[in-house]
Amino acid sequence: MPSIIESVPNISEGRRAEIVAAAAAAVRRVPGVRLLDVQSDPDHNRSVLSLAGDAGTLKQAILSLFEHAVQAIDLRSHQGEHPRLGAVDVVPFIPIEGATMQDCVALAREVGEAVAERFAVPVFLYEEAATAPHRRNLEDIRRGQFEGLPEKLKDPQWAPDFGPSQPHPSAGATVVGARAPLIAFNINLGTQDVEIAKRIAKAIRHSNGGYRYVKAMGLLLQQRNVAQVSINMTDFTKTPLHRVFESVRAEAARYGVNVIGSEVVGLVPAQALIDAADYLLRLESFNPSQVLERRMREVE
Amino acid sequence: MPSIIESVPNISEGRRAEIVAAAAAAVRRVPGVRLLDVQSDPDHNRSVLSLAGDAGTLKQAILSLFEHAVQAIDLRSHQGEHPRLGAVDVVPFIPIEGATMQDCVALAREVGEAVAERFAVPVFLYEEAATAPHRRNLEDIRRGQFEGLPEKLKDPQWAPDFGPSQPHPSAGATVVGARAPLIAFNINLGTQDVEIAKRIAKAIRHSNGGYRYVKAMGLLLQQRNVAQVSINMTDFTKTPLHRVFESVRAEAARYGVNVIGSEVVGLVPAQALIDAADYLLRLESFNPSQVLERRMREVE
Numbered sequence: 001m002p003s004i005i006e007s008v009p010n011i012s013e014g015r016r017a018e019i020v021a022a023a024a025a026a027v028r029r030v031p032g033v034r035l036l037d038v039q040s041d042p043d044h045n046r047s048v049l050s051l052a053g054d055a056g057t058l059k060q061a062i063l064s065l066f067e068h069a070v071q072a073i074d075l076r077s078h079q080g081e082h083p084r085l086g087a088v089d090v091v092p093f094i095p096i097e098g099a100t101m102q103d104c105v106a107l108a109r110e111v112g113e114a115v116a117e118r119f120a121v122p123v124f125l126y127e128e129a130a131t132a133p134h135r136r137n138l139e140d141i142r143r144g145q146f147e148g149l150p151e152k153l154k155d156p157q158w159a160p161d162f163g164p165s166q167p168h169p170s171a172g173a174t175v176v177g178a179r180a181p182l183i184a185f186n187i188n189l190g191t192q193d194v195e196i197a198k199r200i201a202k203a204i205r206h207s208n209g210g211y212r213y214v215k216a217m218g219l220l221l222q223q224r225n226v227a228q229v230s231i232n233m234t235d236f237t238k239t240p241l242h243r244v245f246e247s248v249r250a251e252a253a254r255y256g257v258n259v260i261g262s263e264v265v266g267l268v269p270a271q272a273l274i275d276a277a278d279y280l281l282r283l284e285s286f287n288p289s290q291v292l293e294r295r296m297r298e299v300e
Numbered sequence: 301m302p303s304i305i306e307s308v309p310n311i312s313e314g315r316r317a318e319i320v321a322a323a324a325a326a327v328r329r330v331p332g333v334r335l336l337d338v339q340s341d342p343d344h345n346r347s348v349l350s351l352a353g354d355a356g357t358l359k360q361a362i363l364s365l366f367e368h369a370v371q372a373i374d375l376r377s378h379q380g381e382h383p384r385l386g387a388v389d390v391v392p393f394i395p396i397e398g399a400t401m402q403d404c405v406a407l408a409r410e411v412g413e414a415v416a417e418r419f420a421v422p423v424f425l426y427e428e429a430a431t432a433p434h435r436r437n438l439e440d441i442r443r444g445q446f447e448g449l450p451e452k453l454k455d456p457q458w459a460p461d462f463g464p465s466q467p468h469p470s471a472g473a474t475v476v477g478a479r480a481p482l483i484a485f486n487i488n489l490g491t492q493d494v495e496i497a498k499r500i501a502k503a504i505r506h507s508n509g510g511y512r513y514v515k516a517m518g519l520l521l522q523q524r525n526v527a528q529v530s531i532n533m534t535d536f537t538k539t540p541l542h543r544v545f546e547s548v549r550a551e552a553a554r555y556g557v558n559v560i561g562s563e564v565v566g567l568v569p570a571q572a573l574i575d576a577a578d579y580l581l582r583l584e585s586f587n588p589s590q591v592l593e594r595r596m597r598e599v600e
Binding site: 004006034035036037052096097181188241242245259260261262263264266267268269270273274275276277278279280281282283284285286290291292293294295296297299 | 304306334335336337352396397481488541542545559560561562563564566567568569570573574575576577578579580581582583584585586590591592593594595596597599
């Protein structure tokens with residue numbers, strides 16, 4: 001079966017549409033790659049590309065993206081609200097189907113090494129690909145940003161995993177790694193009381209004693225006048241959607257409030273939804289190969 | 301987006317493994333086709349192939365299957381428990397993704413015409429492709445079987461839709477059509493009382509006033525000593541899995557019985573499970589394009 005890996009490179013350009021379009025074209029011209037989505041944020045001055053393919057295809061696509069971005073983006077004149085280290089700022093690899101996290105870690109190392117060699121850009125490995133615990137967290141790696149790189153790279157704690165120990169003059173440095181799929185999942189409550197949403201968020205999130213792979217906050221949807229628990233699911237294979245949903249429902253009931261709906265923002269792996277169906281229907285020993293579209297890929 | 305259509309041809313050979321293997325090979329050699337499954341039943345003396353692809357690919361694959369089957373299978377010496385009319389007995393086309401029922405009806409007509417012309421086999425169109433209401437039902441078309449064909453074909457009510465009005469001497473006739481995906485879905489009860497399963501089956505099935513696209517019966521799983529409602533879902537897009545599950549749960553509760561599990565037998569379109577997740581999670585305006593694997597196919 002051909003494996004499916006997703007990559008979500010973030011580039012430091014969200015204003016000049018022609019540069020973003022050329023970056024997308026650089027990815028798309030690699031045979032076999034699927035460019036699933038491109039989103040630009042002018043305030044952040046940053047664009048997020050979503051692509052999928054097998055390991056070899058993604059390596060080509062990321063190198064092709066670098067070729068364009070290193071030429072077209074100059075961090076010395078880049079301004080935006082979002083912290084960034086480089087022209088291609090961060091490149092995560094995400095196992096979707098027929099690929100393990102270890103496959104993605106290996107791919108991150110391979111791509112990181114190739115990028116450093118070909119473009120003289122220092123590369124940090126992060127998350128599951130990190131080479132030390134203090135280098136796991138993206139925010140920690142990015143602290144100090146592009147402007148702080150010359151200093152940071154001198155610190156032995158922050159020596160790059162690949163490439164030179166000084167930043168690329170215009171393209172800075174890049175963070176490459178492997179992580180589980182992120183799912184943006186919001187649950188809407190039948191109340192305008194944002195305090196209830198905040199209390200529920202606190203109950204379910206990891207940082208306050210909740211589920212390990214949940215980040216959450218409570219907010220008010222101004223237009224609908226509806227309180228929302230806004231959730232980032234950082235590993236649905238270990239903390240599944242349906243469990244979080246049921247917990248939010250139970251916590252809301254404790255305040256006499258109903259769950260009126262939920263939403264998935266952006267892309268979601270089929271398996272996350274199939275797991276929820278499996279739970280609802282109490283399926284006994286259901287095998288992913290029974291899903292017709294998946295079987296199709298398996299017999300390819 | 302490349303469309304996905306499924307076809308589940310049934311051939312009248314379930315004992316001679318070499319004939320079945322050659323039939324599978326005849327299908328598999330068509331570029332682009334995916335042979336998902338082959339199941340042979342020696343008592344029925346019949347095999348069921350599951351294949352998927354786009355319309356053009358499936359047409360090629362079915363013609364290739366006929367080429368082999370018409371040569372290798374002789375109905376004059378065929379015996380088995382399952383009723384049958386021909387060497388290739390029935391060929392349904394099933395819309396899975398990016399294809400409508402109308403596309404499958406058009407494909408059934410096209411394949412039926414080509415089969416009749418190339419192999420001199422009379423073809424009946426059935427289900428959604430039927431040309432008259434009394435010709436919709438497969439059982440009605442097949443009544444009288446291979447042995448009754450010469451007589452049946454003389455009846456103006458049963459003139460074939462394509463091909464000669466006498467059967468092919470050895471390959472008989474074939475039924476080609478279009479239908480919704482079938483899902484075999486069984487729900488297990490926390491009781492040994494098969495009467496409860498039978499009463500629930502009666503409550504949910506179409507023939508007794510239940511859901512339009514549900515066939516069901518109650519039975520006892522001897523090995524587990526568990527009563528089961530065994531269900532055929534004939535159109536999950538109109539009668540969804542989760543609605544039937546919830547009804548069975550409610551009916552069982554009326555007897556003080558719990559649902560202890562369920563099982564999907566064989567293949568199931570991803571959408572049937574995603575619909576169940578959508579129901580559980582109360583998703584608001586979820587779009588199938590948000591499923592990563594599906595988006596991948598869309599950008600192909």
